[in-house]
Amino acid sequence: MTTLPASTAKKLGLVIDLDICVGCHACVISCKEWNTSNYGAPLSDMDAYGENPVGTFLNRVxxxxxxxxGCNAQTVHFPKSCLHCEDAPCVTVCPTGASYKRVEDGIVLVNESDCIGCGLCAWACPYGAREMDAAEGVMKKCTLCVDRIYNENIPEIDREPSCVRTCPAKARHFGDFADPDSNVSVMTRERGGMELMPELATKPVNRYLPPRPKADISGDIDILAPLLAPVPENKGGFMGWLDKALEAI
Amino acid sequence: MHPAPSVILFTTLSGLGFGMLFFLGLGVPEISGWTAFGYFFIGYALAVGGLLSSTFHLGNPQRAMKAFKQWRSSWLSREGVLAVLALGTLGIYAAALIFLDMKLPVIGIIGSVLTVATVYCTAMIYGQMKTIPRWNQMLTPVLYLVYMFAGGALLTRQVPLAALLLALATLVQMLHWVIGDKAFVNAGSNIGTATGLGNLGQVRLLESPHSGTNYLLKEFAYEIGRKHAAKLRIISVLCIGLLPVMILSFSTGGYLTIVSALVLHMVGLFASRWLFFAQAEHVVGLYYDKHRA
Incomplete structure (x- = not known):
């Protein structure tokens, strides 16, 4: 189980649009909520109401x-979760076979009843996608909401990862990268979707769309500036007289 | 990397134990009966004690037996399998030697080869990690093996050989530091490649994803010990090899000199193994802007 499949029928993953993400952290919260109450061990918090709360999260921004x-500084909000790598180094280091990559759809999962909590998979992951749960002593990671995407008990519109479903800015997209005509493949092609740390040859499935080039606004104060022109102080006519009279009282 | 005491104890003690068992398996020194029992007891206590302490950092140690399954891909699993084989094989050799006064040289040699393979696997658990460039170098397995042989020679009281190997260990350790210090930059990962934003300009972390700490920061972004690194390196170099070699040069193989050289060597070994972890930077730190060149 710990050896990686030579290829997978589907390559399910996410496209994250760094041009659109507003950094609201809604995906972080909805991920925590869905995954603490469904598949596997809950995502525990330690000292949740104390001075130093620490908790397990599968997605962080x-x-x-x-x-x-010569350019203005740009702020880029950057959500980060498991990239479901094709050459996932976290899978091959696992001594028990608890970590595995599914042949049918490429999702990297942890079988928690086999996990001894050695932490080696988290060492092997360059992206910080795995966090050991302090209460359960097992490794937690993004499941691509495997319990939503195939779940026939929920409305079809909800059958996508919780983070994608909840994103108010539509910066996150879910799809099959093995299909060249899928939404995620097209977006990656058109916008130059990036791999993170390609030099480590993990072949991540998830892609990040770079921020679009910003318009050069040097010189212009603001395109709304004409609308903000000051209102003349000396109004004539009846309204002007009323204004002065009221002010004099 | 967080220098967990259980892992430092495990790698150092089991290395010493397997080093000792390596020489005992080769029939060095010539021993039998209760003397042999004493030697094997120390070897097994170190090796098994080290292996047991490694289970203390597991989240679910009760499932540790499952770790023997994935030897095809996992160095940790291979280490477990080979450790059991090495200890089992040498157990037969030791039992025959101690209780039957019978030498089984072939079994001893097989056991000795297995101890080397075990320590090689231990080293490769660290050496394979591309995410930790300081460890991901050829010298990592060499370092673990040379420590194993040096400690083993010292514990089996082979004075000239131990002195030579201790000097060699010091040299390999210093080389490992020299190469390791440049490894992170040479590996080519930086905050630009980590975020993919490097071609847009200079990237820095504006806001951390969380105000407190988390598992990643505690495990991978250990910074406390780095300010004492230079001092600890000097202590290591003095204690791993220089001082023990000086003591051994006056030694005729008596217990007092051997034990004092061993104690010093272990101080150096603990210090250098602590640095091995504390100074190792994981690339995930880039997402937290922890690596400033």
């Missing part, structure tokens, strides 16, 4: 600033 000479 970092915020970066990008600066280059």
């Amino acid at each position: 970092h915020t970066f600033e990008v600066k280059s000479a």
Whole structure:
């Protein structure tokens, strides 16, 4: 089980649009809510109401600033979860076979009843996608909401990962990268979807769409500036007289 | 990387134990009866004690037996399988030697080869990690093996050989540091490749994803010990090899000099193994902007 499949029938994964993400963390919260109450051990919090709360999350949003000479600094919100790599190093290091990549759809999962909590898979993952649950002592990771996407007990519109379903800005997309005509494949092709840390040759399935080039606004104060022109102080006519009279009282 | 005491104890003690068992399996020194029992007891206590301490950092140690299954792909699993084979094979050799006064050299040699293979697997658990460039170098398995042989030679009281191997261990350790210090930069991962934003300009973390700490920061972004790294390296170099070699050069193989050299060597070994973890940077730190060149 710990050896990787040579190929998978589907390559399910996410496209995350860094141009659109507003950094609201709604995906973080909905992921935690769905995954703490469904598949596998709950995502525990330690000292949840105390001074130093620490908890298990499968999805986290970092915020970066990008600066280059002559341009305005750009803020990029950056959600990060398991990339369901084709050459997943977390799978091959597992001594028990608890970590595996599914042949049918490429999802990387942990069989928690086999996990000894050695943490080696988290060491092998460059992306910080795996977190050991402090209460259960087993490794937790994104399941691509495997208990939603095939779930016939929920409405069809909800059969996508919780983070995708909840994103208010529609910055997250779910689909099959093995199908060249799927929504995610088309977006990746058209927008130059990026792999994270390609130098480590993990072949991540998830792709990130880079922020679009920003318009050059140097010189213009604001395109709304004309609308903000000051209102003349000396109004004539009856309204002007009323304004002055009221002010004099 | 977080220097977990259980892992430091495991790698150092089991290395010493397997080193000792390696020489005992080769029939060095010539021993029999209760003397042999004493030697094997120490070897087994170190090796098994080390292996047991490694289970203390597991989240679910009751399932540890499942770790023997995936030897095809996992160095950790291979280490477990080979450790059991090595200890079992040498157990037969030791029992025959101690209780029947019978030498089974072929079994002893097989057992000794298995101890080397076991320690090689231990080293490769770390050496294979592309995510931790300092460990992902050829010298990592060499380092573990040379420590194993040096400690083994010392524990089996082979004075000239132990001195030579201790000097060699010091040299390999220093080389490992020199190569390791440049490894992160040479590996080519930086905050630009981690985020894919490098071609847009200079990237820095504006806001962390969480205000407190988490598993990743505790496990992979250990920073406390780095300020003492230089001092600890000097202590390591002195204790791993220099001082023990000086003591051994006056030694005729008496217990007092051997034990004092061993104690010093172990101090150096613990310090260097602590640094092995504490100084190792994981690429996930890039997402938290922890690596500043």
